[in-house]
Amino acid sequence: MKKAVFFDRDGTINHLILNKKSQSPKTLKNLRLKKNIIKISKYLKKKNYLLIMITNQPDVSRGLNTKKNVNEINNFIKKKINLDDIYVSFARNDKNFRRKPNPGMLFEAKKKWNINFKKSYFIGDRYKDIEAGKKVKIKTIFFFDKNNKEHNQIRSNFKITSLKQISSIIK
Numbered sequence: 495m496k497k498a499v500f501f502d503r504d505g506t507i508n509h510l511i512l513n514k515k516s517q518s519p520k521t522l523k524n525l526r527l528k529k530n531i532i533k534i535s536k537y538l539k540k541k542n543y544l545l546i547m548i549t550n551q552p553d554v555s556r557g558l559n560t561k562k563n564v565n566e567i568n569n570f571i572k573k574k575i576n577l578d579d580i581y582v583s584f585a586r587n588d589k590n591f592r593r594k595p596n597p598g599m600l601f602e603a604k605k606k607w608n609i610n611f612k613k614s615y616f617i618g619d620r621y622k623d624i625e626a627g628k629k630v631k632i633k634t635i636f637f638f639d640k641n642n643k644e645h646n647q648i649r650s651n652f653k654i655t656s657l658k659q660i661s662s663i664i665k
């Protein structure tokens with residue numbers, strides 16, 4: 495069985511666009527990667543972890559963005575940080591089994607890649623990421639910054655404020 499590090503996308507791999515409400519970038523032009531994401535992905539690859547992105551993109555079913563734009567951003571990230579795979583949920587209903595906080599996408603990845611969750615990690619910046627991770631008993635890493643007011647209520651295995659800190663957790 496393989497080990498993997500799962501990454502959320504918006505707010506974890508790339509910056510959110512901060513308007514009244516924080517939003518995901520709509521087009522590649524608006525994409526800004528987080529500091530250290532390239533460095534840390536190289537580090538994890540060297541440690542033989544699969545790198546897999548797990549992302550909710552409900553703007554598509556809300557009619558606020560297109561699949562084409564989302565896929566363009568995802569493919570760019572995939573090349574940039576050498577991801578092994580990407581799982582996307584376009585659903586907006588939390589009852590959808592693929593949409594985080596539900597674990598559907600994690601199970602799909604586990605089956606396809608033969609992943610051992612016990613040796614794997616899920617890194618995300620939202621409650622929904624940590625919940626999805628807990629449901630499959632993977633180790634969870636909550637990545638937050640000063641714009642995120644949720645962090646006091648989050649019960650993750652680890653908390654980080656910089657992606658650099660991943661290298662002191664995953665060895």
Ligand SMILES: [Mg+2]
Pocket residue numbers: 502503504505506618619620
């Ligand atoms: Mg996020």
